[in-house]
Amino acid sequence: MFKKATCILLTIILITSFVTFQATAQEQNIVVKIDGEVVEFPDAKPFIDEQSRTLCPIRFIAENLGAEVLWNNEDKTVSIKKDDTDILLKIGDNTAVVNGVEKTFDTYPQIFEDRTYVPLRFISETLEMDVDWDGETKTVIITTPEKLAELSTEEHFDRYLTAMEKNKGFRGAVLVAKEGEILFNKGYGYANYEEKIKNTPDTLFAIGSITKQFTAMAIMQLYEKGLLDLEDAVSKYLPDVIEGDNITIRHLLTHTSGLVNYTDFLLEMVEAPEDTSIDFVLGLFKDEPLIFEPGTQWQYSNSGYVLLGYIVEKVSGVSYDEYLKENIFKPLEMNNTGTYYDKMEEDYAIGYMGITELTPVHEDEIVLKIAYGAGNILSTVNDLYKWDRALQTEKLVKKETLDMIFDIQEKMPESDMYTFDGYGFGWFIENNPELGKIVSHGGNTLSYSAQLSKYVDKDITIIITTNAGSYVLGPVEETLVDILMGNSYELPESLVEIELDAEVLKEYTGIYEYTKGFNIVITESEGQLYAQLPGQVKAEIYPKSQTEFFYKVIDAKITFNTDDNGKITGLVFEQGNTILETTRVGDAPQREIADIDKEIYEKYVGEYEIENIGIITVSVEDEKLYARLTGQVKLEILPMSETEFFYKDIQAEIDFVVANDGTVKGLVLKQEGLMFMAKKI
Structure with missing residues (x-):
């Protein structure tokens, strides 16, 4: 009697879930396009499961993707074969065997009313097709290898960057050139979202530390003219710098001076100081104790390049702004480039923070006013390309001087955070085994990010300027290079938030250890999940599936790991090339606010x-x-x-x-x- 009642209860639950599933599938109205053509589903419809993955009837695979499909009713497996690819799936299992190799995916095949449903993205990508998702129209966009082969390099660039704009909040301008020919040059997003002013290749952006390339060039021009020596002591130009007798111009150029980084002090400033003179900025660091003996270590320092800009003024007898204008910008016809003080009255892109939710940032005024030779230039991708081309000639300095600029002057310590081999004069340098010598520099302010990279041996130039704060441009550049070299690449997935009950969210809370003393803490409050890395404020994260969460303020994600019983055992934090794998070691601290006087x-x-x-x-x-x-x-x-x-x-x-x-x-x-x-x- 008890067993029979249990069976009836299970039957009711299963029937109820099937009805919900069928209604959901019918109501979701998922559209599937293959090479731009809409696929018709006369009866069984595709649907999005609880893992936020699209499942489609198996007949679709056979009729529209050109694959041979076999169903084994005895062991409930599906065999899919197309060309040289064999896929074996089992109902209710999130593992598949692809050409003899077991692979795990984040959902599983299902059966409903004698119809077998399989994960569309996994199957399509395994068959070497490209898959994209348009969350607004609920459309799965599949592109076959044959269609992709028809696209030009320029169309591939645009396809990727359009997906980045839509799914990752990319906004800015991109220029790609090879052997002196511009292959791609286009803007994305808006310079002003409120007024709907679009970004273009002529939009003016703050380029942050790319400024250091120009400061170093100014120093080397003066060096070439015999007006200064790289071994000159800093005290020759600014007598009251701490240990100025032991710090040389070369130390400043190569980040080996030991000076404290003055931008660390900017966090204390809540508004722009009234005094933004070079003397004020020098006063922030010139009396601070050195962090190491000059020439003994490498540590990136904005202070060194502010001091270099000051030396340019002392030696040339004109302001830093005027020197750059007369000796670099005008000769190269970089008419849309200048320092902040030169360009502050012009229309330049408004800086924004965020990926899917944007917030305009006006505090960059503080940084730009007092960055000087470390990072106060505004420019366009078109002007920066003129700069790039000039570095192939002797318009600014002789070849011997250029060789000094682009040679490794200081080896950099090994780090998981970068692949550079060393630093030249204003440039990072990498000797890549596949791409040869790469010289580059990035730039970041509160609400702007930029990158200029020269692939010397292949004569490839990539220039990216954005009005997006803290935007990780490394993966963007890598993908552009892959496209240019004819390699495969992936489109970014769309960030579509799903709803999870507050009680479910609480299961994710806890302390997750990366290394001893380095923990990521996950907390929940009023139905919202928060993640907090050491030394940072907590930030909201949003569910994309049962295990994947994304940030709206930065391009980063968190994936929770579970054991066979569904218990959360750890998480993986990913931002750009940074991957932190953690283990859950305890519950998140629970604190209550006391009512005190x-x-x-x-x-x-x-x-x-x-x-x-x-x-x-x-x-x-x-x-x-x-x-x-x-x-x-x-x-x-x-x-x-x-x-x-x-x-x-x-x-x-x-x-x-x-x-x-x-x-x-x-x-x-x-x-x-x-x-x-x-x-x-």
């Missing part, structure tokens, strides 16, 4: 010194308590008790040390399992 905040106001690290400044504003460590932004802290507080946006706590008489003696900062004692000063 806000007047108590006043006694905590003051400065607290952590020996050899910095000062924590505690302040009150609008009845809120804030803490700021030297070189960082101020962050709100919330009470757990009258003496215990936690940061609102990062995983850290502050405990105030209060004596019996109520006097505040100090505080304890707790973060990533470490404790830092700070004495009130």
Whole structure:
């Protein structure tokens, strides 16, 4: 009796799920196009499953993709064969055997009303077809190898970058040239989204640290004329720089000076300083202790290039802006290029943060006003190409001087973060085994990203300018090179958010360890999931499937790993070429805000010194308590008790040390399992 009731119950559940499935499939109205032609589904319709993957009836594979399909009812397997590709799928299993090799995918074949449904993207891509998804029209776009072969190189560039604009928030301009011929030159997105002004190859963008190429060139022009020597001590031009007798111009050019990076101090500035003179900027770092002895290490430093710009002024007798204009921009007819002070009144692209949700950023004014020789140039891809071509000639300096600029002057330490072999004068240098010598430099400000790369041995130039802050351009450049070399490439998948119940989201919360002391913390609040990396504020992440989540503010994603029972065991964070694989090691900390008298905040106001690290400044504003460590932004802290507080946006706590008489003696900062004692000063 009990067994029979159980069977009836299961039958009801299964029937109910089938009805829901059928209704969902009919109501979703998924469209499938192959090489631009709409495929008709007279009865059984494709649908999107709970993993956000499109499944289609197996008959579609046979009739529209030209494959031979065999169904084995005994072991519930599907065999798909096309040309030299054999695929074996099993109902309810997320693994397939492709040409004898087992592969895992993120959904599984299903049966409904004697119809077999298989994952469309997996099958199509395994058969070497290209798959894209248009979330607005709910259309799967399949392109066959035959159709792709008909596209020109220019059409491939545009196809990829259009998908990047639609799916990854790319906005800017791209120029690709080979052997002196421009192969592609086009803008994407908007220079001004509010007024719908489109980006073009002549749109003006801040190019950040690409400026260093021009600063180095100015120095080398003066060197070639005998007006300075690379071994000159900095003290010759600025006597009061700390250890200026031991720092040379060569050290500045190659990032081996040991000067502190002054842009680290900019985080403390909430508005542009009234004084933006070169003297003000030099004052930010010239008295700070060196971080290493000059010439003994390599460490990227914007301070060195600000100082180089100052030396250009001292030696030439004109301003840095004027020198570049008369000695580089005018001779090369780079009429749309200049420093921020030269171009600040012109219409240049508004900078934005975000990928799918954009926020205009106006704080870049601070950076551009005080970047000087480290990063204050604005330019266009067309003008930067004139610069690139001039570097093939002796228009600016002699060949021997160019060789010095593009030779490795300082080897760089090995790192997982980059593939460069060394640094020249204003250029990173890589000797790639397949592509030969590559000289390049990127540029980033708060809301602009840029890249200029010269593939010397193949005479290929790629120039990318964007009004997108912190945009990872490395993978974009790599794909453009693959297209140019005739290699295969992948289109970015669209970011379509699905709905997950708040109770389900809570299952993802926890502490995920990458290495000892480096944890990614996942928390949930009011139905929204947040991810927080060490030293960063927490950011919203959105579900694309049951295991894949994406950011809307940066081009990054998180994939959760599960065991055979569906229990979450870890996560993988991916941004560009950075991949962090973690293991779940514990639950996320649960904190509740205590209801205390806000007047108590006043006694905590003051400065607290952590020996050899910095000062924590505690302040009150609008009845809120804030803490700021030297070189960082101020962050709100919330009470757990009258003496215990936690940061609102990062995983850290502050405990105030209060004596019996109520006097505040100090505080304890707790973060990533470490404790830092700070004495009130």
